[in-house]
Amino acid sequence: MNAEPHASLPTVAADASDWRWQLQHAVRTTDELAARLCLTEAELAGARAAEAAGLPLLVTPYYLGLIEASDPACPIRRQVVPHADEARTVPGDLVDPLGEQAHEVAPDLIRRYPDRALLFVTDRCAVYCRFCTRSRLVGAGGGARSEERLAGAFAYLESHSEVRDVIVSGGDPLAMSTERVLAVVARLRRIPSIETIRLATRVPVVLPQRITEELLSALRPHHPLWVMTHFNHPRELTEASRAALRRLADAGFPVMNHSVLLRGINDDAATLATLFRGLVRERARPYYLLQADPVRGSSHLRTPLDTGIRLMGELQGRLSGIALPKLIVDTPGGFGKVPVGPDYVLARDGKMTRFRSPHGVEVEYWDP
Numbered sequence: 001m002n003a004e005p006h007a008s009l010p011t012v013a014a015d016a017s018d019w020r021w022q023l024q025h026a027v028r029t030t031d032e033l034a035a036r037l038c039l040t041e042a043e044l045a046g047a048r049a050a051e052a053a054g055l056p057l058l059v060t061p062y063y064l065g066l067i068e069a070s071d072p073a074c075p076i077r078r079q080v081v082p083h084a085d086e087a088r089t090v091p092g093d094l095v096d097p098l099g100e101q102a103h104e105v106a107p108d109l110i111r112r113y114p115d116r117a118l119l120f121v122t123d124r125c126a127v128y129c130r131f132c133t134r135s136r137l138v139g140a141g142g143g144a145r146s147e148e149r150l151a152g153a154f155a156y157l158e159s160h161s162e163v164r165d166v167i168v169s170g171g172d173p174l175a176m177s178t179e180r181v182l183a184v185v186a187r188l189r190r191i192p193s194i195e196t197i198r199l200a201t202r203v204p205v206v207l208p209q210r211i212t213e214e215l216l217s218a219l220r221p222h223h224p225l226w227v228m229t230h231f232n233h234p235r236e237l238t239e240a241s242r243a244a245l246r247r248l249a250d251a252g253f254p255v256m257n258h259s260v261l262l263r264g265i266n267d268d269a270a271t272l273a274t275l276f277r278g279l280v281r282e283r284a285r286p287y288y289l290l291q292a293d294p295v296r297g298s299s300h301l302r303t304p305l306d307t308g309i310r311l312m313g314e315l316q317g318r319l320s321g322i323a324l325p326k327l328i329v330d331t332p333g334g335f336g337k338v339p340v341g342p343d344y345v346l347a348r349d350g351k352m353t354r355f356r357s358p359h360g361v362e363v364e365y366w367d368p
């Protein structure tokens with residue numbers, strides 16, 4: 001490994017209930033991982049490759065504790081344990097699937113829409129997901145971006161008042177110190193045209209201990225702040241992560257969830273229904289179900305488009321509207337997100353449209 005990823009954190013953290021302890025004791029090497037799980041040959045090879053180059057290996061003890069040590073098909077494990085298949089590339093694979101480099105309008109600021117922009121504030125996460133869209137840069141070095149490095153992005157936002165919504169991402173902004181998160185949020189809040197700030201974070205899932213009263217009371221004065229989180233499987237809804245979601249909701253943060261559709265992990269209707277209902281129960285809104293981006297080395301975790309469309313058809317009409325996310329394809333090259341789903345229009349003829357209801361009934365609708 002290069003530099004100690006969280007060197008700026010205090011060296012003494014009390015115990016496993018302390019988020020800094022979790023980061024300091026995170027698993028970062030093949031040997032540490034092999035001591036905790038019975039790794040298959042393919043996982044061992046994948047872990048050694050990850051240690052040597054590319055997207056590094058990193059898992060918090062908390063998230064590691066959710067893994068079935070002897071089950072290679074465990075849905076938690078497959079998200080974070082490297083695999084030899086990461087070395088495989090297939091047609092359509094891209095290093096930067098969302099064309100973010102081409103849409104960088106200032107250092108670390110990506111703009112693909114008139115009213116929104118995405119700001120990278122760090123390249124570190126609490127856990128590295130093997131399907132990461134930003135595997136090209138995550139964990140690559142640099143850590144939390146300094147005020148000076150972000151100065152160009154802030155200047156851009158100041159002079160482009162049509163940007164009303166800034167997504168603070170990375171890396172994971174909540175893997176930074178409270179001081180750093182607060183500095184970024186407070187700086188954005190000094191730009192009057194920015195109405196909404198979203199924190200894009202997997203911390204409620206992989207490091208729920210991080211959602212402390214200290215963090216919440218530091219951020220609360222800067223509302224409206226939305227939290228975009230990333231639960232992929234119902235087994236991630238533990239007592240600890242559910243309590244973190246409740247703390248966020250109680251502190252006034254609307255919580256939206258992105259799930260990524262992943263092969264052999266959550267690509268069945270029953271798993272998704274349990275996940276979405278469990279999120280709603282904790283006041284987190286299933287926002288997007290994302291078709292996995294064609295990022296290089298993730299083909300073994302991706303599903304065909306038809307799988308997502310079929311699953312949406314199975315869930316529509318069965319799940320409450322507040323529990324049903326949109327299925328989204330983030331178009332390769334960075335041309336924006338498009339919703340996809342089953343077609344409920346069977347025919348159109350002049351003023352008449354014939355629909356198929358979610359339960360299979362054919363219904364005519366007449367325009368006035």
Ligand SMILES: *Cc1c(COP(=O)(O)O)cnc(C)c1O
Binds near residue numbers: 116337
């Ligand atoms: C996904 C994304 C957004 C936000 O899209 P919403 O549909 O508003 O959630 C904004 N900017 C970039 C660059 C994105 O990738």
